[in-house]
Amino acid sequence: MKPQWQNSRGIQERIIVHGTLVLDTPTHLGNGDAEGPLDMPLILDPLENRALVTGTSIAGAMRNYVREYSEDLAKKLFGDVYKDESVQSPLIVDDALGAKPEVELRDCVAIDPTTRTAEGEKKFNIELLTAGTEFNISFELQVLKDKKQELLEAFAVALNGLEKGEIYLGKRKHRGFGKCHVSKWIVYRYDMTDPKGLIAWLDNDHSGQQDGKKDIASLIFEIPLRKNFKNGTCILEGTFIVDGSILIRSGYGNANAPDFVHLSSKYGKYKPILSGTSLAGALRARALRISNTLRKDGIKIVDNIFGNRRYEDDKKKELTASRLWVEEVLINDPLDLVLTRVKVDRFTGGSLPAALFSEQPVFGRLNRETTVKIRLRLKEASATDIGLLLLVLKDLWTGDLPLGGESSVGRGRLKGKSATLSYDGDSWTFTRLDDRTLHVEGDKERLEAFVSAFVRME
Numbered sequence: 001m002k003p004q005w006q007n008s009r010g011i012q013e014r015i016i017v018h019g020t021l022v023l024d025t026p027t028h029l030g031n032g033d034a035e036g037p038l039d040m041p042l043i044l045d046p047l048e049n050r051a052l053v054t055g056t057s058i059a060g061a062m063r064n065y066v067r068e069y070s071e072d073l074a075k076k077l078f079g080d081v082y083k084d085e086s087v088q089s090p091l092i093v094d095d096a097l098g099a100k101p102e103v104e105l106r107d108c109v110a111i112d113p114t115t116r117t118a119e120g121e122k123k124f125n126i127e128l129l130t131a132g133t134e135f136n137i138s139f140e141l142q143v144l145k146d147k148k149q150e151l152l153e154a155f156a157v158a159l160n161g162l163e164k165g166e167i168y169l170g171k172r173k174h175r176g177f178g179k180c181h182v183s184k185w186i187v188y189r190y191d192m193t194d195p196k197g198l199i200a201w202l203d204n205d206h207s208g209q210q211d212g213k214k215d216i217a218s219l220i221f222e223i224p225l226r227k228n229f230k231n232g233t234c235i236l237e238g239t240f241i242v243d244g245s246i247l248i249r250s251g252y253g254n255a256n257a258p259d260f261v262h263l264s265s266k267y268g269k270y271k272p273i274l275s276g277t278s279l280a281g282a283l284r285a286r287a288l289r290i291s292n293t294l295r296k297d298g299i300k301i302v303d304n305i306f307g308n309r310r311y312e313d314d315k316k317k318e319l320t321a322s323r324l325w326v327e328e329v330l331i332n333d334p335l336d337l338v339l340t341r342v343k344v345d346r347f348t349g350g351s352l353p354a355a356l357f358s359e360q361p362v363f364g365r366l367n368r369e370t371t372v373k374i375r376l377r378l379k380e381a382s383a384t385d386i387g388l389l390l391l392v393l394k395d396l397w398t399g400d401l402p403l404g405g406e407s408s409v410g411r412g413r414l415k416g417k418s419a420t421l422s423y424d425g426d427s428w429t430f431t432r433l434d435d436r437t438l439h440v441e442g443d444k445e446r447l448e449a450f451v452s453a454f455v456r457m458e
Contacts, residue, residue, distance in 0.1 A: 010144055010145030010146070011142045011143065011144060011145075011192050012143050012144070012145055012148065012191070012192055012193055013143040013148070013189060013190065013191055013192055013193075013197075014140060014141070014142055014143070014189075014190045014192055014201055015139075015140070015141040015143065015155070015187065015188070015189050015190075015220065016138070016139070016140045016141075016187070016188040016189075016190075017138070017139045017140075017141075017159065017185065017186070017187050017188075017216075017220075018136065018137070018138050018185070018186045019136075019137050019138075019159075019162070019182040019183065019184060019185045019186070019216075020134055020135070020136060020137075020182065020183055020184040021053070021096060021134065021135040021136075021137045021162070021180055021181075021182050022132065022133075022134050022180060022181055022182070022183065023129055023130075023131055023132065023133045023134075023178075023179070023180050024131060024165060024179040024180055024181060025131050025176055025177060025178065025179040025180075025327075025328050026104060026106075026128035026129065026130060026131055026177055026265055026266075026328070027128060027129045027133070027169060027170045027177055027178045027179075027180070028040060028042065028126055028127065028128050028129075028170045028171045028172065028177055028178070029042060029043055029051075029052065029053055029054075029057060029129065029169065029170045029171075030042055030043055030127075030170075030171060031043040038105075038125055038126075038127050039124040039125050039126065040124065040125070040126040040127060040171070041127050042101065042103065042127045042128075042129065044101065045097055048100070049100060049101075050097050050098055050099060050100055050101070051097070051098035051099065051100070051101040051129055051133055051135065052095060052096070052097060052098070053095065053096040053098075053135050053137075053169065054095050055093040055094050055095045055096075056093075057169055057170065058093050058096065058137065058169065059078065059089075059091070059093040061167050061168065061169055062078075062093075062158040062161070062162070062167060063077075063078040065157070065158060065161045065166065065167045066078070066154055066157050066158050066161075069154075069157050070154070070157075073150060073153060073154035073157070074154065075087070076147060076150050076151060076154060077089065077090070077091055077151060077154035077155060077158070078091060090141060090142040090143070090144055090147075090151060091139060091140070091141050091142075091155065092139065092140040092141075092142075093139055094137070094138040094139070094140075096135035096136060096137040096138070097135065097136065098129075098133055098134055098135040098136075099133075099134070101129050101130075101133065102129075102130045102133070102266070103127050103128060103129060103130065104127075104128050104130055104265060104266060105125055105126070105127055105128070105251070106125065106126050106128060106251075106263075106275075107123065107124075107125050107249075107250075107251035108123070108124055108125070108126060108277060109122060109123040109124075110122035110123075111281050111285065125251070126171075126172075128177065130265070130266040131265065131266060131267050132266075132267070132268065137182065139155075139159075141155050152220055152221045153221055153225065153226075155220055155221070156216070156217040156220040156221035156225060157217070157225060159182070159185075159216045159217065159220060160215065160216060160217040160225065162180075162181065162182040162216075163181065163182050163183070163185070163215060163216050163217075164181070165179060165180065165181035167180070168180070172276075172277070173325075174276075174280075174307075174321065174322040174324065174325050174326065175275075175276035175277045175280055175322075175326055175328075176275065176276025176277070176326060176327045176328030176329075177276070177328070179327070182216075185211065185216045185219065186209060186210070186211055187209070187210040187211075187216075187219050187220070188206060188208060188209055188210075189208060189210070190208075232379065232380045232381055232424070233377060233378065233379050233380075233381065233423075234377070234378040234381035234385070234386055234389070234421070234422070234423040235375070235376070235377050235378075235420075235421070235422045235423070236374075236375070236376040236377075236378075236389065236393065236419065236420070236421050236422075237373070237374070237375045237376075237419065237420050238373070238374045238375075238393070238397075238416060238417075238418065238419030238420070238430075239371055239372075239373050239374075239416075239417045239418050239419070240371065240372050240373075240374060240396070240397075240414035240415060240416055240417060241364060241369050241370065241371055241414065241415045241416075241417050242331065242334070242362065242363070242364035242370040242371070242372065242414060243364060243399055243413045243414060243415040244363070244364060244410055244411065244413055245361040245362060245363045245364065245410075245411050245412075246262070246274075246331070246361060246362050246403060246404050246411055246412045246413075246414075247260065247262050247359065247361035247362070247404050247405050247406050247411050247412070248262055248263040248273075248274070248275060248278050248403070248404040248405065249261070249262070249263065249404075249405055250262065250263040250264065257360070258338050258357075258358035258359055258360045259357040259358050259359060260357070260358075260359035260360070260361075261359070261360045262360060262361050262362045263275060263278075265328070267330065271330050271331075272330070272331045272334050272336075272362045273328055273329065273330055273331060274328070274329050274330075274331060274372050274374070274403065275328050276326040276327055276328040278403060278404060279326050279374065279403060280306065280322075280324065280326040282401060282402070282403050283306075283324075283326070283376075283392055283396075283401075284302055284306045286392050286395055286396075286401050287301070287302050287305065287306070287388055287392050288302045290388065290391050290392065290395075291388070294455060296457065301388065303320075304323075304385075305322070305323055305324055305378070305385055305388070306322050306323075306324055307319070307320050307321050307322035307323075308320045323378055323379045323380055323381075323385075324376060324377070324378050324379075325376065325377040325378075325379070326376055327374075327375045327376075329372055329373055329374060329375070330372070331362055331370065331371075331372050332370065332371050332372065332373075333365060333368065333369070333370050333371070334362040334363065334364070334365075334370050335362070335363040335364065335365045335370065336360060336362070336363070337360070337361075337363055338358055338359070338360045339358065339359055339360070339361070340356065340357075340358045341356075341357055341358070341359065342355060342356045342357075343355035343356075361406075361411060369417070371417065372414065376389075381423060382453075383449065383450050383453040383454075384450075384453045384454045384457050385454075386421075386423060386450040387450040387451040387452070387453050387454030387455070388454050390421075390447065390450060390451055391451065391454070393419065396414060396416070397414075397415075397416030397419070397430075398415075398416070399413040399414060399415055415432075416430070416432055417431075417432055418430065418431050418432065421442075426442065426443060426446065427442060428440060428441065428442030428443070428447060429441040429442060
């Protein structure tokens with residue numbers, strides 16, 4: 001029987017990678033512990049209360065991304081569990097620490113699609129790291145004998161996804177939170193078959209450092225990556241004009257603020273936003289309305305796209321994630337005005353006592369356009385899915401689908417300016433020429449086929 005030191009895993013090379021992770025949108029990295037005044041608090045480093053991203057969160061997001069590229073490569077890089085044995089991951093992912101966090105709070109609430117009012121006992125608050133928060137991340141890959149090419153390719157795919165901002169972290173990623181990217185790569189490679197390389201690794205020698213002059217995939221994997229990701233993703237990007245005003249209420253503000261203020265988030269400084277949760281909720285409600293109007297099984301169709309949602313009479317229903325990714329976006333060049341309103345007694349026609357309040361929505365400018373750029377990604381999209389998405393887009397484009405609150409007094413309406421739809425190698429461009437004319441570039445017959453497929457579905 002061989003001694004244990006001769007039964008090594010056959011590590012030929014160790015690759016250590018450091019980088020700077022930057023949050024592009026607010027992010028919730030929690031631990032599920034709801035003790036305290038907040039429903040969903042952040043997880044922090046217990047020693048210094050610094051912002052923390054656990055290695056398990058990073059590894060889980062990377063694994064899911066690589067699995068879309070190749071399930072076999074994901075198993076080789078991150079390990080797997082079988083009936084009788086398990087395979088250890090050759091990738092070590094460290095916890096990432098940032099500075100003491102700057103946080104913001106958000107109120108979230110579920111909306112009843114029938115009454116369009118808040119559902120009872122479904123309001124909660126969530127603590128978020130602000131956009132721009134930075135973390136130092138670190139990886140170490142043990143390149144095993146006879147698996148070098150596969151491991152390097154899988155590692156390059158994962159790091160390339162982080163570099164391009166295609167991997168999201170934390171909770172509610174499908175609704176705009178957790179978008180991030182990594183830059184300032186530093187790579188160290190140690191040949192473990194050479195005594196000099198082994199000693200350099202033990203001494204933490206950085207003399208062979210490589211920086212990010214090239215993209216990270218080229219530094220790790222010397223040949224181009226295969227375009228091997230699963231097809232079927234539909235991407236919709238559109239620019240819309242704020243037609244009037246919009247008000248998504250924020251539950252937090254300073255003591256001198258008006259009673260109701262539009263939601264803002266810190267992107268360098270606090271700026272008004274269109275949150276992914278608000279947009280997704282409006283899209284879901286309208287998709288349900290369209291499906292029911294056409295005498296379809298609206299709940300089943302909508303749950304298939306937006307994720308299963310439990311209602312009181314279906315508590316055994318299995319929860320699934322949304323296939324529609326809705327990004328949080330800034331409202332560009334808004335006009336901030338404070339309005340004072342009063343509630344009127346319908347019987348006397350006079351004002352009710354103690355019913356005077358002020359609010360600060362976001363107004364569109366008259367002399368120049370106040371715009372918002374919407375981006376939606378629908379994964380594993382079918383023709384019927386895209387048909388429904390186009391019908392919802394039409395309502396949003398014409399201002400028939402309001403966003404936010406106080407839609408009954410004319411708030412929340414957008415006017416489409418331009419949009420691009422991409423799917424399966426084809427793309428379509430929609431441009432508003434005037435209030436009555438829409439110019440469409442692309443295969444119009446295929447667009448009509450998408451809508452027809454949805455209308456004809458059983």
